[in-house]
Amino acid sequence: MTTTSAISLAEVYRFLAHAMQYPERSWFGEDFLSLFCTFLDELGWDADRAALAFPKQLSSKDIELLQVDYTRLFINSVPHVLAPPYGSFYLAGGGILYGASAEKTRNFYREHGFDLALASDIPDSLTNELQFLSFLRELGEENVELEFTRTHFRPWFCKFSTIVQREANTPYYKAVVKMIDFFTMEDE
C-alpha cells in the first residue's frame, strides 16, 4: 500500500506509455493491474473497471488474449492491422509510417532539447509522444506541452482512439485509450 497523495501528471504520462507496451508477464502482473484498476476506481469508470474482469492470478491464456488483441490492433493482422499507433498514419498525406508529419514531430522534440534514443525508432509513436509529454511536464514546460498536445498529439490520437474503442476485443485497450484521452485533454 502506498501513501501517495498528489499525483504527478508526468508520471501518469509515463504510466500510460508503459501501459501501451506489448503485454508480457514481465510487467503485466498483479502490481500493474492493481495500479491500473485504482486509476479506474479513482476516475469513477466503474463500467470499464467491471469489464476488465481479470482474475487475481493471471493465466497464460489471459496474457495471450491481450497479446493477440495488441497484435491485431497495432502490429499485423488478418483481415488487416487496425490501428497502427503512429501519428502520420492518420494525418494528411498519411496511410504511411514515418510520414512527413513524423519528421515535424521529431523536429519539435529537437527544438526542445530531446531526440529519439534510437535512430531507427519512429518519432510519432504513441509511446514516444507520451514520454515526451512526461518530460515537458517534469520541466514545467506547460505551454510547450499544450502546444505539442494541440498540434501534434491530439489531431491523430482522436482518430486512433475512435478505432481502438470500436475494434478492441479486450476491455483493457479500450480503457487504456480512454485514459490517455482523458489525461491528454486540455483542462478547462
Next chain:
Amino acid sequence: MALTLTRRKFLQTASLAAASIPLSKVTAGAQPGVVKKSYPAPGSFTGTESKPSVCEMCFWRCQIVGKVRDGRLVKLEGNPKSVDNGKSICARGNAGVQLLYDPDRLKYPLKNIGERGKPVWKRISWEEALDECATRLKAAQKNHGPHSLAIFPHGASAKYPMQFFEMTGTENVSEASFFQCRGIRDMGYVSTFGFAPGENVDMAHAKAMLLIGTHIGENIHVSHVKSYLKGLANGAKLIVVDPRFSAAASKADIWVKIKPGTDTAFMMAIMNYLVVNNKYDKAFVEGSCEGFDAFREGIAHATLEWAAKICDLAVAQIKEVAELLAANAPNVSIHPGRHVSWHGNDFQRMRAHACLTAILGAYAVPGGLIKPSSGIKLGKVGWPKGEHDEEFSLTGSHKFKPPGMPTENIKKAMLEGKPYPIKACVCWGQNPIQTIPGQQATIQALKKMDFVMVVDVMPTDITMYADILLPEGSYLERYDYIKNGLAGWQPGSDTAVGYIAPRMPVVEPMFERRDQVWITNQLAIRMGYGDKIPVQSLPEMMDQMLAPAGLSIAKMQAMGGIHTQPAKAPYAPAGIKEHAFKTDSGKIELYSEVLSDAGFPAVPTFLPVEEVPEGFARLVYGRSPVHTFNRSQNNRWLHHEIPENPLWINEECGKKMGLKTGDRVHCENQDGIRSRTDTVVMLTPGIRRDTVYMAHGYGTMNTAMTVAKDQGVDDTSLISKVVVDPETGAHGMRNNFVRLIKNGKTLNIPS
C-alpha cells in the same frame, strides 16, 4: 469521483493509495524512446545524407541513392555515379519509399495461434520464434529424414538461408526464378552455348532485333530499356512476335501476330529457310558449331508453309522475317527472353533461340549475344556443401533441370508423400500462392505440412499459411547483393567500364526486422550447425566478398557506392568466327548428343500444345510496367498508377459477346475455377481472337495487404491445369483457357 471530473481535479484529489505499488515504481525500469539530446542548429542540414545502394523493387538491381533527412528516407534517385542505369530509375524504384514505410509491413516475429489460411497472429520474441522454428524443423528431419524439408526461396536475401538448408541435407529447393520463370532459358542455352545468356544481347548496337514474347516497355529494366531504345534510335529494325500488340509491338517494323505455343515452329522454319537458301553464317557455323548436318536434316521438314499453317501466319511474313534477319546478320539481337515458362514445350523453344543466334553468327559481335564481364573478381562466402543421397533426388526424368528440384515433384511429395514425405516447408521471400500453378493444390500441400515457416517483408498471400512468420529487413535496410557488371562499350573499341555496386542500408531497420544472415545463423545454432557458420554478420560477409577486389564496405561508402575500372569490351576481334564453348563438344551444339542420349530431341523440335476449347480463349499474362509481380502490389504510389489488371479481349469477339471496354467481368477456366475477384474489360484489335491477356500479380487474397487485396484478378488462380516441361521440369503456365462471367451470366468467347 464526480462525473464531471477533470484532469486537474483528478491530479489534485485522487489517491492511488489503494494500489499495491507506487506509480513511480511501475515505470521505473522502462527505457524511454525519447531522450534529452543537444539541440542542433536549425538550417545546418544536420543529418541530411545521400546513401548509395542497389534497388530491389525488381531484380535488375539499378544503382540508387537514398536521400535521408534526420533518419527518414525522403526520396530515391538513380546514383549519378552509375554507368549502368545512370540517374534514371523506374516508377517502382522511386516508390521504394512507400515500401519502407508501409504500415502493413511485417514488424515483429508472429506466431499463428489460429489455423493455416485463417491465421490469428500473436507477437512473440525472436528467441521464442527461433526456438520453435529450429525445434520443429529438426523434428521433421529427425522423423522423416533431412530431405523432408521443402524450401521456396526468392530474391537476394534468400541465397544464404537456401545454402544453409541445402547443407542440412535437403535438395528440395524450388526457386520461382528458375522453375516458373527463366530456368528453361538458362538450360536451353547451357545445352547449346554452354552458358546461361541472361538478357545479354547487345541491342544498343544491333541492326535488327527479334523479340519473341518479350515485351520490353511493359517489362521495365532500366539499362535494358535504354539499350533497346538506343538500338531503335540508331535505326535497328524491330521484329516482335506476340499474339498481342504489346508496347514493343507498337514500335515494331514487323509485328508477327503468332498463335500462342507455336514459336518453335516459327523459328525452325526461319532456320530451315536460312539454311536451304545459304543465308546462314557458314564461317561461324564451321568455326564454332557442332552437328550442323544433323541439325539441317532435323529441321528440313520445317518449311515456311508448314510453319505458316501451325503458327496461323502468312508464308510471306515468315519469309520477310527470315530475310530481314539474314540481311542484318551477324548484328542481330535474338532476345533470349526472361519469363519463358509458357507451354511445357519451352526448352525446345529456347534451343531454337540459341540455334538461330548461332547460325546467324550473332555471337560476340555488335548487336549479338554477348558475355559481358567486368573482370572484377569477388570473394565467395557460403555454407559448406551438403551431402545428398541420390536415392532421394526428385529430379525424375528432368535431366536438364535448373538448380534446385522441379516444383511439381516437390509438391507431389508434400501432397501425397511420394516418393517420400516432405513434412516441413520454409518460404523465404517467395509467395508460392502466386508463383506456382495449381493454386488449390499448393494450398492443400501447405496444409499438410507439420510446420511452415515464412520469412518476408510484406504479408503476402503465403504468409497466411505460416505457423511462424518472421519479419525481414527490406532492401533499403540491409546489405546483401553486389551488382557486378559491364557498361560503356562501343563497336570498334576494345574497352569498356567494369563496375561493382553493393547493396548497403539506406536506413536502419525499424521494429524487430532482422537480416538473413542473423536469422539463418540463429537457426543454425539452434539446429546444431553452429560450428559451420561461415560468417557472423552481413557486413562481415560483404567485406569478405569485396576483399579480393581490394575493396571494403568502408571504401565503397567513401566512393559513393560504385567502383569502376577499365575492362574489355564483350566483342571478339573483328573477323574471328572460331570460338570455344563450355559444352561437351567445345562448340555450340546445334545437334546435341547429350540430349539425344537422354531421350530428348537433339535438334530444336516443335511439340504441339493443346488447342483452345470451344467457347474459351487462351489465358496469357505478362508484366505491368509499374509492378514486379505481386511484390509491389501494396505500394500506394504504384497502385495509384495501375490499380488493377485489365483483361485484353479481341474487339470483334468482345462486341459479339455484348461487352464494351470498362465492363467488369470474372473469369472462369476450363476446370470451372472462377476468379475470386473481377476486373475491367479492355476491348482491342491488338490481340488474337483466341487469346486473352492480363498482367500477372494482381488479385491478392490476403486482406492484410490493405491496398492490394482483391484488386484485379489473380491469373495464377486460373492456372489449374499444370504442364511440365519434359527436359527441365519447369512449369508451363499458358495452357489454361478462360471464358467470362458478367453479372452472373457465363459468356462464351466466339471462336
